Amino acid sequence: MTMTLRVTVWNEGVHEATQPEIAAIYPHGIHGAIAEGLSELLGDEVAVRTATLDDPEHGLGEQALAETDVLLWWGHIAHDRVSDEVVERVRQHVLGGMGLIVLHSGHFSKIFIRMLGTTCSLRWRNPEGGERELVWNVNPTHPIAAGVEQPIVIDAQEMYGEFFDIPTPDDLVFISSFTGGEVFRSGVTFTRGRGKIFYFSPGDQEYPVYFHPQVRRVLANGVRWAAPVTGVRRAPEVSNPQPV
Amino acid sequence: MTMTLRVTVWNEGVHEATQPEIAAIYPHGIHGAIAEGLSELLGDEVAVRTATLDDPEHGLGEQALAETDVLLWWGHIAHDRVSDEVVERVRQHVLGGMGLIVLHSGHFSKIFIRMLGTTCSLRWRNPEGGERELVWNVNPTHPIAAGVEQPIVIDAQEMYGEFFDIPTPDDLVFISSFTGGEVFRSGVTFTRGRGKIFYFSPGDQEYPVYFHPQVRRVLANGVRWAAPVTGVRRAPEVSNPQPV
Amino acid sequence: MTMTLRVTVWNEGVHEATQPEIAAIYPHGIHGAIAEGLSELLGDEVAVRTATLDDPEHGLGEQALAETDVLLWWGHIAHDRVSDEVVERVRQHVLGGMGLIVLHSGHFSKIFIRMLGTTCSLRWRNPEGGERELVWNVNPTHPIAAGVEQPIVIDAQEMYGEFFDIPTPDDLVFISSFTGGEVFRSGVTFTRGRGKIFYFSPGDQEYPVYFHPQVRRVLANGVRWAAPVTGVRRAPEVSNPQPV
């Protein structure tokens, strides 16, 4: 694809609007920080827009999705406020080829659970000041890991640990460890229909993770990787053809 | 597991009840033929019961599922008559460890689509007299393929062809070819939560496939493979533990 | 990578030199036909050179490999004439990041067996006039399948069938069927160290398969996919670091 990739960064946007201490970390919202990182690293390669829960149709109407090549999703305390109609619409676009990047607490979003079929539950802990997360690349040939330091050191993060109830991923790219001893499959990919899905766990609202240069590199790589590989944009359909 | 495996063979049971030509092929129902094959090959290793759509709660009430180690599922023209409540109940039991074997046109069942997240669509054709299906084992170390002939020759079958819109399977066991030239990933496995899922495509209502000795061998192997590996019987849950 | 990809097409080059009927099909050699296809489709994106068995060091000296981003390999009747020293040199470059595309009868090359560890044996048949091969895409999100027709129809080919004794591939992209009923995993990928490997089976010396536009598209996609993802060019090494 030499065309500009159209990226939508979606964020529920509730923490920043209601908790001043989080607004202080993310003054332009989590979506703002993510969008800024993508533009910084990918430049003209992308056209980035943002959308939040309170936008009409959550900013995810039919036209908005039809004009999105890759959708990033951050949500946490308002998963149940996302309408089922929007979730199904997003699902159809993923099946049709739109890339989907699910971030951190988005593991419990309706769309992630709907695409994967599992509970997406995990072990978590968030002590005062967080824990150090080390993100190890276990897949050096993977495009998502290109140019990323080994390991990524994130000084403070919420702990996410195994067992992480997801299907066996297509590609396991990153595994994290935490101060408390847990491990987590923190960078994993899936495909559904014609769509590619990347889940990346670093990025809690209480820590400035989306300003971390290495995290930004991973997300930029993820956008490139998740872009549709063909011009077709519709979910696979049943057919009843003649013999070849 | 040295204990007896408790197996439930579920069939919508509509074709046999409404189409005499199909009742002639399967006089005890598709479920009857499958149950008979399992008992024949697994003997005391299993206790097999059957259930159909018209049973109360489709024969899949909470107690029935709690007492099922492996559930086989055959459906075709009545997928939409299966209640969403039962589908969600089955899903919870699969996540909790119950094995699930989905058969043939069950690819379009609510439970299969719900567990996998994709459309599960495919290419199909059913000419007069069917097509010959050859089922090739591409995974000789897999327990599901143990003792199975290479290839399984099924003289007449409906054609199912690629692209089959499923997630990348954990294990690809069988690939079929058909007279018309199509190929199909006809034996594939997945895991969801603590549960193991096996999809096996041979078995249309218009052909006596479930009497085929090799098909019976595959299903018997599948039941053994899909049995829970631990005594735990609940879906994975979120937890918030102290450091180790 | 916006830099030019340096591609080496290696061919043992024996059939064309000794059998006029094959020289008639491939007047510039199998390597010539492949190189021509890559240049036609990838243009300035690639710089393509060819090498054959009879070149000094088979055309695969240290410098030649150091200046190769992706190596394509065609061999058949002269596998045992490839020196073990060259095979080990190629292996080190693959582990260090050089892409490797192994073609057709290259399944029995020393380098393929050495990278995979298995026998790489298969079922084959080559009746007068060949058999029709249909190449089905089972992985529509894969870059190697981008823009490729479903199925690719190859009118005449040698039959390759399962069981194909390879390790479970990372990605299964194509499955072929043949007139005689066999199936074959005809497009599969692996990684070894920092290197990416793609095996693609269509392409016997007796048939003009490397002039087929769809086959050429697959090989061009394969070259892009197999290109190194990082600038590093050395095999992974043991290390004994301090704690992070």
Add this chain to the structure above:
Amino acid sequence: MTMTLRVTVWNEGVHEATQPEIAAIYPHGIHGAIAEGLSELLGDEVAVRTATLDDPEHGLGEQALAETDVLLWWGHIAHDRVSDEVVERVRQHVLGGMGLIVLHSGHFSKIFIRMLGTTCSLRWRNPEGGERELVWNVNPTHPIAAGVEQPIVIDAQEMYGEFFDIPTPDDLVFISSFTGGEVFRSGVTFTRGRGKIFYFSPGDQEYPVYFHPQVRRVLANGVRWAAPVTGVRRAPEVSNPQPV
């Protein structure tokens, strides 16, 4: 398989013979401790023998291997003393269906590198007193993890860390973390030909890891899992059959 599984525990046996402090930890050798654990947990299910480097043909002659269903392999400082002839003989038996369980520093054994094709290099560290290793189960439906605690706590171990240069495993069962922050894919499976391979990393000669009840449980599960699934005992071979 209801027949007794024939298990051979192979150990180079050099540390115990030359270093009294290691002989003190493993008075019957590392092989003795492993064999004892298998017999304890599997009882009549197995017949266990041991073999070491100094036995004739390293205790791995043709008859010994022909009478082995599962071979466990521990080596460290004497990898290069293992004869290439024996390595190739073991390889043929694995391809023919013999299970292979490679332990800890066996990652650098000739047989493991030969089966996998990669360097099998990794990051390591062994400070005075070792580091705590936590072994996390990320695959709760896998037979090798049946009945194993979450996590396994090993108070003192040598550290092994990523990047571990192995091919993408078929199944990822365990991931370890260490005091120093590293992670490691510590329980992984592969198949080669008709043979199943399990690599499990805990078990350095300086620590009494093979007396740990949970480690013993994993090895016992591993033996069951790696047992041949069919009665056939020969590597896959090329064939040239008629159409089906």
